[in-house]
Structures are given as C-alpha cells and as structure tokens.
Amino acid sequence: MNEFIFFINKVVISGSVIGSIYAMGAIGVTLVFAILRFAHFAHGDLMTLGAFFSYILVVLFPEAGSFIGLPTGFVMLPIAMALTAIVAILLDRSFYRPLRQNNVKPVVMVMASIGVTLMIQGLIRVFAGPSSRNFFFAERKDIFRIELPFELASRKIVVTEPQLLLFVFITVAVISLHLFLTRSRLGKAMRAMSDNPDLSRVSGINTTMVVWTTWIIAGSLAAAAGTLLSLDVTLKPDLSFNILLPIFAAAIVGGVGHPYGAIAGGFVVGFAETLSVFNWAIFLRPFRDSLPDWIDLPNKLAFVPTEYKITVPFVILVVILIWRPTGIFKGQVL
Amino acid sequence: MALIKATGLHGGYGAMNILNGVDMEIEEGEIGVIVGANGAGKSTTLKALFGLLNVTEGEIIFKGETITNMQPDKLVRRGMAFVPQEYNIFPSLTVQENLEMGAFVRKDDFTHLIDQMYGYFPDLAGKRDQPAGELSGGQRQMVAMSRALMIEPSLLLLDEPTAGLSPLYMNEIFDRIIAINKSGVGILMVEQNAKQALGIAHKGFVLANGTNRFTDTGTNLLNDPEVAKSFLGG
Numbered sequence: 001m002n003e004f005i006f007f008i009n010k011v012v013i014s015g016s017v018i019g020s021i022y023a024m025g026a027i028g029v030t031l032v033f034a035i036l037r038f039a040h041f042a043h044g045d046l047m048t049l050g051a052f053f054s055y056i057l058v059v060l061f062p063e064a065g066s067f068i069g070l071p072t073g074f075v076m077l078p079i080a081m082a083l084t085a086i087v088a089i090l091l092d093r094s095f096y097r098p099l100r101q102n103n104v105k106p107v108v109m110v111m112a113s114i115g116v117t118l119m120i121q122g123l124i125r126v127f128a129g130p131s132s133r134n135f136f137f138a139e140r141k142d143i144f145r146i147e148l149p150f151e152l153a154s155r156k157i158v159v160t161e162p163q164l165l166l167f168v169f170i171t172v173a174v175i176s177l178h179l180f181l182t183r184s185r186l187g188k189a190m191r192a193m194s195d196n197p198d199l200s201r202v203s204g205i206n207t208t209m210v211v212w213t214t215w216i217i218a219g220s221l222a223a224a225a226g227t228l229l230s231l232d233v234t235l236k237p238d239l240s241f242n243i244l245l246p247i248f249a250a251a252i253v254g255g256v257g258h259p260y261g262a263i264a265g266g267f268v269v270g271f272a273e274t275l276s277v278f279n280w281a282i283f284l285r286p287f288r289d290s291l292p293d294w295i296d297l298p299n300k301l302a303f304v305p306t307e308y309k310i311t312v313p314f315v316i317l318v319v320i321l322i323w324r325p326t327g328i329f330k331g332q333v334l
Numbered sequence: 335m336a337l338i339k340a341t342g343l344h345g346g347y348g349a350m351n352i353l354n355g356v357d358m359e360i361e362e363g364e365i366g367v368i369v370g371a372n373g374a375g376k377s378t379t380l381k382a383l384f385g386l387l388n389v390t391e392g393e394i395i396f397k398g399e400t401i402t403n404m405q406p407d408k409l410v411r412r413g414m415a416f417v418p419q420e421y422n423i424f425p426s427l428t429v430q431e432n433l434e435m436g437a438f439v440r441k442d443d444f445t446h447l448i449d450q451m452y453g454y455f456p457d458l459a460g461k462r463d464q465p466a467g468e469l470s471g472g473q474r475q476m477v478a479m480s481r482a483l484m485i486e487p488s489l490l491l492l493d494e495p496t497a498g499l500s501p502l503y504m505n506e507i508f509d510r511i512i513a514i515n516k517s518g519v520g521i522l523m524v525e526q527n528a529k530q531a532l533g534i535a536h537k538g539f540v541l542a543n544g545t546n547r548f549t550d551t552g553t554n555l556l557n558d559p560e561v562a563k564s565f566l567g568g
Contacts, residue, residue, distance in 0.1 A: 185438070188427065192435045195424040202384065202418070203481065204410030204439040 001152035003282050009158055011274045017163050017232055018246075019270025020170040024225035025247035026254065026262035027177065028218030034194035034257040035214040036096070038109035043222060043247065044240025045120035046084055050223020051230040051239060052124065053080035055133060062138040073135040073231045074165050080227055081220035088219030089212055091116055097211075117240070124237050133235040162231035169224060174263060177217070181259065186213055194257055242310065246273070249313035253320050255327030264328055273312045276303040335398055337362045337489055337520045338383065338414075344391035345382050352378045354544040355392070358522070360537050362488065365511070365521045367552060369528040369565060370541035376524040377419065379541065380491045383522070384416045385409055397488065411439055415482035419493040419524075422478035425467025429458050432466050432477050436484030444484065451480035454510055472503030476510070483514065490514065492523035508534065528566050532556045540565055 057076035065072030142161035180187040193200040254261025281301035346352040360366040381387040452459035455476040496504040525531035535552030
C-alpha cells in the first residue's frame with residue numbers, strides 16, 4: 001500500500017504538475033504557430049520573464065498574499081501575466097511584425113525568435129545573475145499531507161499549496177480557453193485565421209486584432225506557467241533553457257496548431273518523464289523475501305536516471321517526428 | 335451610375351503583367367460574366383478588382399468612389415464580397431461559424447441573414463453544426479457563397495463557382511446565383527462553363543491575353559458566330 005502512495009506522489013502528482021506546466025507552454029507555442037506560422041523559440045523566455053515579473057512583485061509587496069491567505073506569488077500572477085502579455089506584443093511589433101510585413105520565409109522568423117531568446121536571456125543574466133531564487137522567503141509554503149483510510153497505509157499523500165493552485169489554475173485556464181475559442185467572435189476568428197489566413201482577410205476579419213489576442217493568450221499563459229513552476233520549485237534563470245524542448249515536444253505530440261492537442265501533449269510528455277525516472281524497484285521490494293536467492297534486487301530500477309530526464313522529451317520528439325509527424329490531433333508539420 | 339467600372343486595368347504578379355488593359359462595367363443588380371481561354375486573365379481581373387493584386391495602370395470605380403488598389407478588408411466594408419475558387423471555406427469551423435465569420439465586420443444582429451442563407455441553400459441547414467471541411471464539393475461552394483453574402487454585398491465576385499462540381503450541383507449553383515441576383519445583388523463571375531453562364535448574364539466579357547476581346551450583352555455574345563467558334567467550342 002505504501003508503495004502505491006509512493007507512486008501517487010512521485011508519478012501521479014509530479015506528472016500532473018509538470019504536465020500542466022508543459023501544457024500551458026505548449027498552448028502558447030501551438031497558438032503562435034497556428035496564427036503566425038512560425039515556431040516561436042523565445043517562448044521559454046516569456047516564461048522566465050513572467051516568473052521574474054512575479055518575483056519582483058513579491059519582493060515589492062511581500063505582504064500582499066497574507067491578506068487573502070494565498071502565496072504572494074500567486075496573488076501577483078494576474079499582474080505578471082498582463083506585463084508579460086504586453087512584452088509579447090512589444091516583441092511582435094518590434095521584431096516579428098516588420099519581418100512579416102516583408103513576407104519573409106518562416107525560417108527567418110524562427111531565426112529572429114532565437115535572437116529574441118538570446119537577448120532576453122542576456123538581459124535576465126545582467127539584471128538577475130545566475131542564481132536561483134525562492135518565492136517563499138517571507139512566508140511558509142503550505143504542505144498538505146493526506147492520510148489514506150487504510151490500515152496498511154502509513155505513508156501520506158503529499159501535495160503543496162502551489163501545486164493545488166496550479167491544478168485549479170490550469171482547469172480554469174483550459175475551460176476559459178475552450179469557451180473563448182468556441183463561443184466568442186474573436187476566438188472563432190482565431191480559429192478561422194488558423195484555418196485559412198487569406199480567406200480571413202477577404203472576409204474582413206481584423207487580423208491585427210487576432211495577432212494581438214494570440215500574443216496576449218500565449219504571453220499570459222507563459223507567465224502563469226513560469227510563475228507556477230517557480231512557486232513549486234525555485235525560480236531559476238535558466239528555466240527557459242530546460243523547458244523549451246519539452247514544450248515543443250508537447251506541442252508536436254499533440255499536433256501543432258491544435259490547442260487541445262497541446263494540452264494532451266503536455267500531459268503525455270509530463271507523465272512520460274515522471275514514469276521513466278520512477279524507481280520501479282519499489283514495487284518489487286515487498287516480494288523480496290519470496291524471491292529466489294539468485295535474484296539480486298537492485299536498489300534503483302528506473303528507465304532513465306533522474307539526471308538524464310531531459311532526454312525523455314527528446315526521444316518522444318524524435319519518435320513522433322518519425323512515425324507520426326502530425327501528432328495526435330493531426331496538426332501541421334513544423 | 336455603374337455599380338463597378340474598371341478602365342484600362344494593367345497589373346500582374348511581380349514584374350510579369352497579366353492584365354494589359356481590361357475594361358469592365360456592370361450596372362446595379364446585373365450579372366456580368368467573364369469568359370476566355372486559360373491564362374486570359376479572368377481570375378486575375380477579379381483579384382485586381384478586389385485589391386488582391388497590384389494594379390499598375392487604370393482605374394476602378396465602385397459605387398462612384400475610386401477604389402483602385404484598396405485593401406480587401408476596406409472593400410468588404412463598402413459592400414464588395416469575393417468568393418475565391420479554391421480554399422474558400424474555413425474547413426475546421428462549422429457551417430454556422432463560417433457564416434458568422436462572413437459577418438465579422440457587422441456589429442448588428444445578423445441571425446435573420448443566417449436564416450436567409452439556409453433558405454437559399456436548404457442543404458446547409460441540416461449541417462449547420464458540422465465542420466465545413468467534411469461537406470461535399472457542392473456544399474462547400476454553398477458555404478463559400480453564403481459566407482460572402484453575410485455582409486449583404488451590393489457586388490459579389492465569384493471565381494469559377496461551378497469548377498469541379500457534378501452537373502446536378504452545377505445547375506443548383508446557377509439557380510442560386512440567379513436567385514441571389516434577383517434579390518438585388520450585382521454579380522461578376524468568372525466561369526469555365528461559358529454557354530450556361532452567358533445564358534444568365536446581362537453583360538459578358540470575353541478576355542484574351544489580358545485584354546477585352548468582345549464585350550456585349552450575354553445573349554449577343556452567345557449568338558455571335560465568332561465568339562461561338564473561338565470561345566464556346568462551336
């Protein structure tokens with residue numbers, strides 16, 4: 001029974017946490033691709049930037065959270081999301097739009113976004129240095145230990161407050177995104193432009209407004225993902241570097257251009273990571289006594305050592321690109 | 335006053351000129367049909383009128399205003415609608431959503447117009463919640479035309495509306511075009527099926543090498559032995 005609880009903590013909860021983060025990043029990547037037709041490599045940096053905005057706000061107003069009883073970083077999230085959305089629009093106006101207006105090839109846009117990545121990373125290094133930061137310097141991180149009503153279960157299910165808030169947030173975000181895309185005039189126009197940009201133009205759809213909306217959604221979700229990830233662990237300035245590959249893998253697994261695919265892809269990649277670093281030897285231990293002597297049970301029995309976790313999304317990416325380049329939901333091919 | 339009047343249009347893609355002086359004029363509520371051989375500049379003329387092509391010489395006047403090289407989104411607001419020959423629907427949007435997108439520029443309540451479209455094309459009424467990409471070729475064409483009609487245009491530009499359709503759908507589309515025209519919408523269309531199209535046309539324009547070869551009423555062109563010999567297959 002304890003082994004099962006260990007599995008819930010290490011795989012189910014951790015996988016959902018990281019899957020939610022990847023999903024939020026991948027939605028942004030997929031929407032930007034659907035509307036603007038290029039792979040936006042600076043997306044991870046929008047996440048770092050959003051997390052830093054939240055962090056700066058927490059440093060400025062460390063008491064804000066205690067009024068509501070939530071972590072200050074979470075209370076500051078809406079402001080950080082708005083700031084990141086503005087940055088995303090400014091980046092578009094100053095770097096991507098001039099290129100778009102000159103009808104450059106998509107690969108030029110990709111290169112420009114790599115340039116933006118280097119620029120933002122440099123700026124963050126200059127102002128914030130290379131060290132990690134903890135959001136919980138003035139307050140305590142609440143940890144909930146849930147006991148299961150079984151006699152054999154002495155271990156407890158452990159979930160932190162930021163993790164619970166993350167689950168609430170992604171649920172609300174996904175439902176709102178769904179309603180926006182299927183019910184609102186602008187959301188339908190986004191889908192229309194993703195379907196057929198030329199026809200959108202001849203139908204009189206305000207394509208500039210659609211592009212802005214795309215950056216607002218992508219930027220604010222990136223800020224949320226970055227902040228919520230940093231609340232769960234710590235804020236690392238190299239966050240974007242480590243997260244870029246998994247979110248692209250998630251977007252491609254789901255089918256590029258499909259927001260629902262990106263969500264599914266995020267969880268597929270997240271769970272694949274936690275399942276492959278999980279120590280399966282745990283499940284064999286109870287049978288140690290009944291096993292014949294010549295079987296020597298290893299202490300650690302995982303598919304991938306934890307420090308090589310980053311290879312998992314890479315392998316998924318390669319496998320998907322070879323066998324099903326359109327992803328689960330039959331998206332575009334990057 | 336002419337609904338649309340184009341004089342001496344020159345233009346093309348990049349450095350290559352496709353139009354070498356096209357004249358086109360139809361009155362309000364008329365049907366104009368553009369016919370001609372492949373590469374004569376038929377579709378290019380429509381694109382030039384709708385601002386999708388750089389016009390280097392000549393003038394286009396729509397409802398008394400000069401609109402040469404005006405952007406499509408502005409033309410839509412002035413009451414001109416365009417149905418491209420291909421990729422003329424939003425395939426992953428439902429039929430109903432396609433119509434809503436056609437009405438994007440409208441700020442008023444347009445539910446009565448959607449009902450009117452389902453009246454024109456009863457086939458679509460039962461499929462309103464189905465993605466338009468799942469429909470047959472003829473039904474897609476109906477979606478495309480309905481989408482364009484959602485702005486209640488005074489001029490509807492149709493680029494080969496019956497291309498690739500079965501004879502059954504072809505006749506239905508022609509019937510609908512006549513019905514739409516009867517409701518007061520001016521129509522300018524490019525059509526491969528020249529005989530049938532000229533049969534319903536008030537004005538016909540026969541293009542060759544990017545310029546007008548014959549311009550007359552539809553009936554006169556049909557009865558002109560020279561037109562019949564070179565463009566209508568005898």
